[in-house]
Ligand SMILES: O=P(O)(O)OC[C@H]1O[C@H](OP(=O)(O)OP(=O)(O)O)[C@H](O)[C@@H]1O
Ligand SMILES: O=c1cc[nH]c(=O)[nH]1
């Protein structure tokens with residue numbers, strides 16, 4: 001199993017708790033998801049490569065940092081859009097690539113239905129965004145597509161993960177870093193994470 005980076009910062013866990021709460025409204029769910037996304041992305045970029053630059057302050061010239069490589073955000077549609085909304089303002093020059101995958105409700109198998117993957121993936125720091133890592137089928141399918149398009153540095157940012165999803169990712173894509181706010185105990189008979197937070201896409205978009 002991949003050893004994920006588990007973000008135990010109190011603010012992360014407070015936002016996660018409100019996401020888990022059954023009676024959190026759609027608007028509140030989006031708001032907490034966005035706040036948690038900012039914290040997870042901050043952690044996910046802790047070792048981001050930077051390039052030295054010089055900057056002129058009003059007083060003197062001094063040393064500073066710039067992005068060393070392009071940043072690409074890849075939300076898995078739909079629920080990943082809830083994370084992207086908060087993360088893009090932190091890296092406003094990032095490229096956004098989209099991967100559309102929906103789980104088959106009967107089999108829980110990933111059904112890819114869309115992909116728009118730019119050439120810049122090859123040299124970029126790539127952040128795959130999806131609130132849920134359940135069976136891992138969707139994340140594995142997305143990573144496979146990203147690698148086929150040339151990506152080599154991939155970090156998955158997810159809110160809730162579980163051992164099954166982490167094991168699937170470790171088996172197929174052991175090079176992928178996972179940053180998450182929780183590793184829940186497991187899945188129910190419909191392959192939903194328990195305790196989890198329910199269907200992230202439905203709760204985020206009110207469907
Ligand atoms: O690890 P897995 O077992 O593949 O499950 C996780 C996937 O399921 C959810 O998407 P869903 O299929 O519900 O699509 P949606 O975002 O459009 O609701 C979730 O956002 C992940 O993409
Ligand atoms: O618990 C789960 C599993 C898959 N997709 C979700 O949105 N939630």
Ligand SMILES: [Mg+2]
Pocket residue numbers: 079199200201202
């Ligand atoms: Mg869904």
